[in-house]
Amino acid sequence: MQAQRPEGPDSGDRAKPKRTRWLVIVAAIAILAVAAQGIWSRRDAHAALEREAEHTSQMSVEVVLPRKSSGGFNLVLPGNVQAFLDTPIYARTNGYLKKWYADIGAHVKNGQLLAEIDTPEVDDQLRAARADLANANANYALAKSTADRWTEMLRTKSVSKQETDEKVGDMLAKKATLDAARFNVARLEKTQSFQKVYAPFDGTVTARNVDVGALIDAGSSGGPAKELFHVAQADRLRVYVNVPQGYAQQVRAQQSAYLTLTETPSRHYPGTVARTAGAVDPQQRTMLVEVDVDNRGGELLPGAYAQVHFELGAGAAPYTLPGNTLLFRPDGVKVATVDAQHRVKLLPVSLGTDFGTRVAIVSGLHGDEQVIVNPQDSIVDGAPVRIVPRGAEGGGASGAAGANGSAGASAANGVSGAMSATSVACVVGMAALPARANPDARKQS
Template identity: 25%
Template structure:
């Protein structure tokens, strides 16, 4: 009886040891189920957001700023009066010029009548050629004086008109660079002349400047859709499109410059900030997809069959940084090893410890 008991204990101990050895030889692995879904390859760029239009508002003439009607941050409409120069001196000059024009016009009328009378007399040979030439020259001088007086009036009227600074487009006053009473001279390099009385921006539409490598430039074209994200609005995606691509690369960076246009009616995208641009350059609908980390040596994967790993050769199609399309070698629903697959050989014992979401 004692012998039988010892024999049973030894047999049980050997089976337990054998089970532990088998468990210790099995590789714990995690898998992903092969599935069909849309696969797309996207390129990501970072660029600076710029206003669609930006202009410094500067008068065409020099003078003292009389009024500024807007402040920084105001929305303005095209044609709206923003600021104007002091025009008192111009108005006095215009009055004087208009009086001179009236006198020149009267003088011209007299000269014209004299010439018409002299034309008839000269045809009748009632006056000498010398007398005729004298009246003709007086007429031409009066005509020149009239034209000069009219030009002076036109110039002053033009100066009065351009003394009013109006919005060339609808937008937002980005900055106020001068004050009422400041003297501005566009011909001088003063701060007012270079930066303007005001800076106006239209960023109801914005553009984002990006740089594209020579490897990727042929995959991007005008009109291509783009997604834009900014760090200060992490949950919002803006839709845009490629508006411009340069034909030649920058000689220093060897990259091509491109511009993304984005509608921004709520003015959420702010000029001067950074934006992340994502452009889809390839897509495959309902592709058989596996993670890149499942792929070994660009052509093999391991799948779990029972408690064994089976090595399979695959042919890949569209690839992204994290996923790949399988053209052949796998079936939908198979379990591909993504963790614990390095060091395996065909037939290696494995223990499935979890399934990873693809």
């Protein structure tokens, strides 16, 4: 029987290198794992930085869609309200005002007596003219009877033809004098009839400029005639509006309109376009339009200021955009739109009517474009953009800043993790390398 070989110090020494080898292997695996983790974290951080850089390089924009109106546009213009009939009344004869019968605000009828004028000079002239008429009538009667007798005697050859012609000529002259006297009497009678002033139509007396005893001058003395009364017919009104040239073609006769007043903005007074001038004033570039309004209720006053509203037809119903979406470039007006790839596309457009806050786009749009609001002047085709909700641009910017910070923090954390992992690997390696380099150190000791 072979005696067992006792274990000595050599057997323990052989086991130690084996354990050291396993420790080195485990340490190497740990170093590789930590290094792989650090490399992966660094790669993720770099990718996050690239994504964030790409995200921040895109411009944040707000967009609107073109609006197509199916109704008409309300054109509001200032108008001057005038009575349908507005007439100053003057005297046709000279004299003194004897009496007046209607004061301001009085409603008068057609043919109603307004005032009487005392004209003594005209009365005397009429009496003298009637006396001249009587004298001319007597002279004509004598001349006629004489001419008739001489004509009868001429048949019997009792008088000469020359004398008969003289008598007939004198009769015709007397007849002309009689006619002149008769016409003079008629003229003075008409002048005397102007002593009474009548209302020319149904209306309201808006002014009375004379009183009893006032001198009335019809302007025959060379001075300006003085207005006695002013009468206006206000149950129907004329409103005159100057329509700009851009809308002149859209305002036509028989078109509906309505009035509003500053003191009653909620009340609408309907009217109708009665007529248009049919031409544009070359100085003002406007067309005069008359709108007739029924005012039998007396709610509107002649001479007032009103706002006239015209319902203009939409016509081809052009698209409209806010005024802050337009880009005025040397090659024309353009709008910046966002395509399906979220890139800028500049489209040329033709402008139509300016409605204040919005502008009609005659051509260049199809209606489904996403138009950028407040585009930068330096914007170009193909620039990448990000669409943010309306009114949230400030929030988007802060969110982007937050995203930048978080992404930067994540990237920094990844880099820091990678550096930490590398440091740990180095420490573990340094701890394991002495044992691997000198495995018999413990044995020698």
